[in-house]
Amino acid sequence: MNKYSIAVDIGASSGRLMLGHRENGQLQLSELYRFENQIVQKGNHFCWELDRLFDEIKTGLKKCRELGIQPDSIGIDTWAVDFVLLDENDQPLTEAVSYRDPRTDGMMEEVFELISKERLYLETGIQFQKFNTIYQLYSLKKNHPDILAKAKSFLMIPDYLNFLLTGKKSNEYTNATSTQLVNAFTKKWDYELLDILGINKDMFHEIQMPKTILGNLKEELVTELGFDMNVILPATHDTGSAVISVPEEESTIYISSGTWSLMGTENHFPICVTKALDYNFTNEGGIDYRFRFLKNIMGLWMIQEVKRNYNHEYSFARLVELAEEAGDFRAIVNVNDDRFLKPDNMIQEIMNYCIETGQSVPSTPGEVAKCVYDSLAASYKETIGEIESIFEKSFDKINVIGGGCQNEMLNQLVADVTNKEVLAGPIEATAIGNIVAQLMALGEITDLEEARSVIKQSFEVKKYEPIKSVANS
Ligand SMILES: Nc1ncnc2c1ncn2[C@@H]1O[C@H](COP(=O)(O)OP(=O)(O)O)[C@@H](O)[C@H]1O
Ligand SMILES: C[C@H](O)[C@H](O)[C@@H](O)C(=O)COP(=O)(O)O
Numbered sequence: 001m002n003k004y005s006i007a008v009d010i011g012a013s014s015g016r017l018m019l020g021h022r023e024n025g026q027l028q029l030s031e032l033y034r035f036e037n038q039i040v041q042k043g044n045h046f047c048w049e050l051d052r053l054f055d056e057i058k059t060g061l062k063k064c065r066e067l068g069i070q071p072d073s074i075g076i077d078t079w080a081v082d083f084v085l086l087d088e089n090d091q092p093l094t095e096a097v098s099y100r101d102p103r104t105d106g107m108m109e110e111v112f113e114l115i116s117k118e119r120l121y122l123e124t125g126i127q128f129q130k131f132n133t134i135y136q137l138y139s140l141k142k143n144h145p146d147i148l149a150k151a152k153s154f155l156m157i158p159d160y161l162n163f164l165l166t167g168k169k170s171n172e173y174t175n176a177t178s179t180q181l182v183n184a185f186t187k188k189w190d191y192e193l194l195d196i197l198g199i200n201k202d203m204f205h206e207i208q209m210p211k212t213i214l215g216n217l218k219e220e221l222v223t224e225l226g227f228d229m230n231v232i233l234p235a236t237h238d239t240g241s242a243v244i245s246v247p248e249e250e251s252t253i254y255i256s257s258g259t260w261s262l263m264g265t266e267n268h269f270p271i272c273v274t275k276a277l278d279y280n281f282t283n284e285g286g287i288d289y290r291f292r293f294l295k296n297i298m299g300l301w302m303i304q305e306v307k308r309n310y311n312h313e314y315s316f317a318r319l320v321e322l323a324e325e326a327g328d329f330r331a332i333v334n335v336n337d338d339r340f341l342k343p344d345n346m347i348q349e350i351m352n353y354c355i356e357t358g359q360s361v362p363s364t365p366g367e368v369a370k371c372v373y374d375s376l377a378a379s380y381k382e383t384i385g386e387i388e389s390i391f392e393k394s395f396d397k398i399n400v401i402g403g404g405c406q407n408e409m410l411n412q413l414v415a416d417v418t419n420k421e422v423l424a425g426p427i428e429a430t431a432i433g434n435i436v437a438q439l440m441a442l443g444e445i446t447d448l449e450e451a452r453s454v455i456k457q458s459f460e461v462k463k464y465e466p467i468k469s470v471a472n473s
């Protein structure tokens, strides 16, 4: 009897429940439910709507009953770094503040006064993003010590949603590594680092690996939904699940293309060399203790904000068409400049950058979109050069996965500017990686090698060969 697993994949812009099972050697995937995700202002902070997101998960699960499906398991993955602190009564002490909130401004530099950047990187192998959990917690310690003093449990976003499902508290490994508080070599919480920061180490839970069966649904949920099922830990960091869907090949690089563009390779060991530090690459934990050696690139967040600035008058597909029609307009911004992390108006910020750098200034939706896509492609090209310099080898393929792989113009642009073959797909790589981790836990798939083989046989991947040389971007 086939086992049916549900992946809950919640990225920064959208969430979806995907139903998957293995049949005739292939992975059959269907969408149960899709919903929007967004950051909202709550008081003085940018926050996530966790109560609404949990309600959306339950709405999606109720579709199973309508379809007469009895799923065997569920696994939740979301964006990284963000968390909830529970008090002694297991109640959240604050809203779930988003990594785009300015509360961490300046915190990284203050932490460096307690522990050097070099030592932090050597011990954790994690990139320096000002929104990392370590800086969020340090901001709380500095500005709201009373809140931190009451914290009895630290749960990252998927951990918290699992807690709402099962009543069990745990910290899953791949997402825990994104905190910059896990030692890359012991793969445990770095208690020495927590002591240096003066952060209560007792609130952290034992780190658990993907494929762990956490438990079953709480009784009240079984009553509400009409069924029970296993709650399994996939790689709960969405990018960790996405990378599972990429065939591990020595000569391939991936771009997990969604709100962020996460670009890198898969390794069996952390790479914490000076060049990796200088280029700000990270060694996030992967399934089976592998490592995701990657860099955060601002990603399609920029076009999401452009779309919002135009009051959603243009679809993503239409913005691509308008970019293609923008002809020879060309201006390149440094997409990784902090100014683009959460500007009041992305279009204005892009225009200001172009004015300040003496470039043509985009004025139409097509020119703005083309500037974003050309700039992302330029950043991808720069990043590949950095990776090849660190590995001292050439990579000949780029796997673009996630929602962004639907952007055929960008896929071709990346092939042209990098002069490498681009393989686009699967779109729902994150959900697929989530599901195969569950099927491995349930014994339906033996190991990661078999999982990747099944994925390769199940989903279309579109090829883009370099066609034209693009002006040096
Ligand atoms: N039809 C499309 N054409 C071009 N780009 C698209 C299309 N549909 C989605 N996208 C791109 O995919 C992105 C969302 O990718 P997704 O992986 O769902 O994001 P996340 O997981 O971060 O919420 C959008 O920001 C958009 O740029
Ligand atoms: C803030 C983190 O870097 C971010 O969550 C990133 O790791 C990630 O996973 C983004 O996933 P999206 O699906 O939101 O692009």
Ligand SMILES: [Mg+2]
Pocket: 010, 011, 012, 238, 258, 259, 402, 430
């Ligand atoms: Mg995503």
